[in-house]
Amino acid sequence: MSDSPAVRLSEVTFAYDQSGPPVLAIPDWSIPRGEHIFLSGDSGSGKSTLLNLLGGTLTPSSGNITLLGEAFSSLPARKRDAARATHIGVVFQQFNLISYLSVKQNIAAAAYFAGRNYRHIDGDIIELLDNLHLPANTLNVRADSLSVGQQQRVSIARALINKPELLLVDEPTSALDTRARDAFMEVLTSVATNSAMLFVSHDPGLADNFKKTLTMRSLNEADKERQS
Numbered sequence: 001m002s003d004s005p006a007v008r009l010s011e012v013t014f015a016y017d018q019s020g021p022p023v024l025a026i027p028d029w030s031i032p033r034g035e036h037i038f039l040s041g042d043s044g045s046g047k048s049t050l051l052n053l054l055g056g057t058l059t060p061s062s063g064n065i066t067l068l069g070e071a072f073s074s075l076p077a078r079k080r081d082a083a084r085a086t087h088i089g090v091v092f093q094q095f096n097l098i099s100y101l102s103v104k105q106n107i108a109a110a111a112y113f114a115g116r117n118y119r120h121i122d123g124d125i126i127e128l129l130d131n132l133h134l135p136a137n138t139l140n141v142r143a144d145s146l147s148v149g150q151q152q153r154v155s156i157a158r159a160l161i162n163k164p165e166l167l168l169v170d171e172p173t174s175a176l177d178t179r180a181r182d183a184f185m186e187v188l189t190s191v192a193t194n195s196a197m198l199f200v201s202h203d204p205g206l207a208d209n210f211k212k213t214l215t216m217r218s219l220n221e222a223d224k225e226r227q228s
């Protein structure tokens with residue numbers, strides 16, 4: 001189903017407390033394949049909740065999410081984990097690299113979890129590091145011996161090693177200074193051309209890197225506005 005969007009939400013609601021009101025309600029929304037979207041919104045508006053739903057670490061209270069036209073949120077946890085590992089890359093705010101493993105081992109782990117033969121992906125890793133302007137001699141050093149900016153690039157390489165159709169990026173630049181931030185954005189958008197990307201950030205200065213921008217509002221705020 002190559003014409004189906006990367007991800008689609010249909011009649012999705014989510015409540016942390018099943019007896020309470022939902023924190024998120026999305027009747028119909030999709031991210032087309034290859035589209036890069038910048039998402040901002042006030043603290044508490046539901047951005048992280050949405051990322052977790054798209055990544056399958058949370059499942060909707062009602063409605064459903066499809067990935068590449070196939071069932072996703074309704075899958076049993078183990079199959080959802082496998083679909084995530086194969087089709088979704090995630091760049092976390094805190095990188096989430098395994099500090100005592102090498103750069104290569106961190107990236108290869110993502111290939112392993114996607115069921116790939118990770119012993120034969122050295123070429124892919126070297127090519128990615130090169131595109132990310134990371135010197136090849138960083139391949140075998142411990143992740144925690146790199147600079148913050150370099151660790152962030154390794155986290156992009158890990159997210160992209162399986163050529164995911166969907167890339168979820170959560171506040172990736174908050175630990176970087178302005179120069180490193182601009183370099184990061186340039187390198188990210190140039191290597192992620194084949195993936196749909198949802199990029200979440202509080203930094204409005206980054207929106208210019210995207211053709212499409214969205215702002216999330218909390219359901220509470222939307223309700224208050226409707227009533228006033």
Ligand SMILES: Nc1ncnc2c1ncn2[C@@H]1O[C@H](COP(=O)(O)OP(=O)(O)OP(=O)(O)O)[C@@H](O)[C@H]1O
Pocket residue numbers: 016017023041042043044045046047048049050
């Ligand atoms: N684990 C949780 N249990 C209960 N409520 C939660 C939980 N996580 C988030 N919430 C609530 O859900 C709503 C949306 O939170 P979420 O973290 O998704 O917002 P956000 O836009 O990502 O905020 P921020 O920009 O501060 O990270 C908020 O009202 C928040 O208090």
